[in-house]
Amino acid sequence: ENVFWVGVVDWALRFFHGYTTPDGATYNSYLIKLNDKTVLVDTVKATFWDEFKERIERQVSVTKIDYLVVLHAEPDHSGSVPFIVQANPNVKVVCSTPCRNILKRYYNLEFNFCDCPAEFTFKHTALQHWPESSIMIYDKILFSSDLFGQHIASTERFTEEFDLGHTLMRAEDYFANILHPFKHLVSKTMADLEKYEFDYVLPAHGLSYRTKNFNEVFQAYKNLCKEQSSKTVLIMYETMYGSTQKAAQLLAQGLIANGMKPVLMNAQHTTHSDFALQLLKCDKFCVGSPTLNNQMMPKVEAALMYLGALKLINKKKCIVFGAAGWAPCLNSLKALLTKYQCEIVGEKSWLYNLNEEEMKAMTDLGAKML
Template identity: 25%
Template sequence: MHRVNLAENIYYVGFNDRKTHLFENIWPIPKGVSYNSYLIVDEKIALIDTVERSYIDDYLDQIEVLTEGRPVDYLIINHMEPDHSGALKAVISKYPNITLVGNKKTFEMAQNFYQVTQQNIEVYDDSELSLGKTNLQFTTIPMVHWPETMVTFESTNKILFTGDACGSYGTLDGGIFDDELDYTQYDEEIVRYFSNIVGKYCAHTQRALKKIAKYEIKMIAATHGMIWRSHIDFILDKYEKLSTYQTEPGAVIVYGSMYGNTAKMAEIIARQLAVRGIKNIRVYDSSKTHPSFIISDIFKYKALILGSAAYNNAMFPTVETLLTTIKHMGIKDHLLGIFGSFSWNGGGVKNLEKFAEEIKWEVVGQPLEEKGAMKPDHFSRYVDLANAIADKILA
């Protein structure tokens, strides 16, 4: 096996998952995901988080090699979600004298998930643990994205182990560190990971960023995605912008259309935005694209333009599903445009307007609605809506 060193006595122990289709059984991961664990070998030996249970055998074998058969003294649990704690019982079984390190909520979850009664050390903000030459410090960052989440700072090499924070979808295809690969190719998966997993908790993320600012960080080691050692500012700046809803100039157009009438309106709006010089335009058929990809772009771009055909006196179902997710995420500070169609009774646009009232974004222009197909003499209405949104974006 390759030995991947973060420092002389600190090792990466992780696995690439290219088989799983849905992360948390809901979010598509076409580019896979990595599960990252870390091992510190000193006078005392500590594991930081574990891995998903499918990798238990290989995981324990790697630890055995790296420790040269010595027992592991501590398991530090930054995050209890089962994709990280899945090997917990196996680790305890192999190292029965191991001590678990976490906060009060960590141990409540460990009991609830795995019924463990292992000896433990309860830590708080600024608690410390010495392994010999290596000293660890702990800071809780609750709701990024579970209530027990914390980070661990290794002060000698200034490595921050961040759990899910600063993570990413996407397997590590050979390169483990950000300077071993083209880290910019992971940008989409970083944003999609944040928006899907952490995005509901932006205020908590802001508090977490302020709490970890006390550390002089030379490396960030999350439990998913690459290890950051050369472009730390890139990932911290990305989290700052996303968690404060800072957007790029651009528009996301999402529609639900049965027979193409509402889709044609979306195409007119998209073309006119381009005519006006808007470069970032994303058009989605809500029946084809999973909400996780759409939500990611909504986090990135300033305007959202929604179109829905009426369906049983309501919104088109896949549009309604998306809007439920948006409300659940609590996304703020966007521009909103509305359009749609109906055959004999409304429901699409009427319910989009209700969504607008609930979300409290800035509605641009008047909602547009057609009975049946769009009439030729109404073409200018959709051009005008696009122009009004372009004016706001460009301003």
């Protein structure tokens, strides 16, 4: 009864530092009214300040906030910190030590930094997802910052009122695109969180969880933190005149014949984020590209670089293939995959179009994934 959502819903957001957000997003902020103090947890993007201020002031004047907790300094959460501090210069700012430096760099203001009040348990969860990232526990409420978040704009605030399957899919999407490189650290935080019982889990993005649905997302995260093993094999490819696509389809038949479940995605029409979500649970993948000006197609290269940085292709088994006119690009493709320590188990290139023998070779490649 004393914790109020004062965040904003960004219905229009579709692209966020390389991450596509087809469902929009929210920037969640919470006002906690205690007998002797008022605490604001996180803020919102600066462009939403007017709406944010209006929502806070339905509860309390901004000038009456005693503590401002900053769990994450990324500007989608800290962007309105300067407005709060300028309106209320005495507000006590609670954040991790690295966060103090980042806030000073971003906003060049004097902050009244202080320790967390005794009613709260503040935990610095470094690199989940930035160096300063933190979470906080109050009573049986977890303010989980980026952990368990999802990019969904909605009128509903709790998963119980929304489509749970869709929420969990977006939570996995978020894990793939934001947290995956740090999953060993997430795993440690999860082990720590298992010591607690939570009635409410309030992430910084998207819908919040009551206990039952939190258990669902917690279990999903646990599974994602493990090494993946799956029959699903992503075949990502691009084509100009169709032969590399035909090869992708033949390879898919070969994978099916060997008990695997291929998913074909054309890089021309697939976002990096969708590749990331698909690769999250795959331990094998295939990449096909025709040669364009002595290189692989640029969208294939860009996708591989995005996925490699998120550690979603690294050390995984893969097959490479593609058409050329006079100089196949497989070497540049293989060099990029080697950088990410992929295990290349098969390859095939051909000139212009596949003949019978090459078509059979593409299907036979499927067995190499076993």
